[in-house]
Amino acid sequence: MKKKTTIYDIAAKLGLTAATVSRALNNNVKISLNTRKLVLETALEMNYEQNKLALALKSGKSYNVGVIVPRIDSNFFSSVIRGIEEELYPKGYHVIICQTHNQENLEIEKINSLLNVQVDGILMSISNANLENDKGFNKLIRNKRTPLIFFDRKKNIKGVSSVTVDDFKGGYEATxxxxxxxxxxxxxxxxxRKFEIFNNRFLGYKKALSDNGIEFDESLVIETQSNVLDGRRAARLLLDMETPPDAIFSSSDFAALGAIQEIKESGFNIPEDMCVVGFSNEPFTRFMELTTITTVDQFPLDMGRKAAQVFLEEVGNTEDTKTTQNIVLTPELIVRRSSSKKWKD
Structure with missing residues (x-):
């Protein structure tokens, strides 16, 4: 069996002490950046693997972080996870990914499972709008040793940090x-709309109407799930109206796609007869043949990185008090063929 590389092997090769190598591998700021870089490069060349169990026993940390999302089969959440991993992996952390499929019972189960394996923190986008009423969730809130960071879907809870996008602005600009x-x-x-993000998009929509002298019509608001089939269903309801709408702002790109499919199959042209705008900037929105979709970019990669940075600050805070951070990213409207009547191919 091939002998495993140790810090003593790295130290001997570089002419450093084992203590210096250890500090460099643990990103100790007392070691110069050049030395840290040299040690990390040499460790990689020599196939060095840190003993995570020994590290955990020494530091009191598991170096595992839980990430809970409603679903991972969307570009938005997979990009958030990528941002989290890119920020945490260089710091020695491993990410445990859990998805709830938007089921409240699964969400609580995942929280308890992560707490049982003693993760160093939990970063989550909620599926349960009434989460703070659950005993398991309250256990997490009381557990001051395990930081909780919300991203995207959040609850406003004292002492809990969050990273979101300005959904109100996104809804306003789209409308x-x-x-x-x-x-x-x-x-x-x-x-x-029990979820803050969807309610804020709705409120942005209403405010844009009001600011432009357009009366709000409740019959033009249809609640949907974030999927293609529900988008088609909603579009069918709108097209069957005595006076159909001339535009749709969807809180989801997937529902927007379904709406576009239904509108086209009904013999209407987009955007000439009806404009459509989605939300999230999923990859398919820019690759649609003939009708690329106007949408609102939430910058999920940045959201993931920011959430991870907030976690690192909180887990590194040795004081009893911590500063709660509520970071709000600015969305960007990306105009494409589905809404621009002056679009040039």
């Missing part, structure tokens, strides 16, 4: 853009 295209009867495909 304002449709108005600028000459649309006046604008429908909104909402999602469960």
């Amino acid at each position: 304002k853009h449709l108005i600028e295209q000459g649309c006046r009867r604008i429908a909104h495909l909402s999602n469960d």
Whole structure:
């Protein structure tokens, strides 16, 4: 069996002490950046693997971080996870990914499972709008040794940090853009407004209408799930109206895609007869043949990195008090063929 490389082997090769190598591998700021880089490069060349169990026993940390998302089969959440991993992996952390499939019982089960394996922190996007009423969740909140960071979907809980996007602004800008295209009867495909993100997109939509002298019509708001089939269902309801809308702002790219499919199959043209705007900037929105989809970019990679940075600050804080951070990223409207009547291919 091949002998495993130790810190003593690295030290001997570089002419350093084992203590210096150990500190460098643990990113100790007392060791110069050049030395840390040299040690890390040499460790990689020599196939050195840190003993995580020994490290955990010494530091009191597991170097595992839990990430809970409603689903991972979307570009948004997979990009957030990528951002988290890119930020944490160089610091020696491993990420345990859990998905809840938007089921409340699974969400609580995942929280308890992560606490049982003694993760150093939990970063999560909630599936349960009433989460703070659950005993398991309250156990997590009381556990001051395990930082909790919300991203995207959050609850406003004292002492819990969050990283979100300005959903109100995103909804406002999307609706304002449709108005600028000459649309006046604008429908909104909402999602469960018990969640703050979807309610804020709805409120942004309403405010843009009000600011532009357009009366809000409740019949033009249809609650949908974030999937293609529900987008088609909602579009069918709107098309069957005596006076169909001339535009749709959807809180989801997937529902927007379904709406576009239904509108086209019904013989209408996009954007000439009806404009459509989605939300999230999923990859398919820019690769659609003939009709690329206007959408709101939430910058999920940045969201993941910021959430990880907040965790690192909190886990590194040795004081009893910590500063709660509520970071709000600025969204960007990306105009494409589905909403621009002056679009040039």
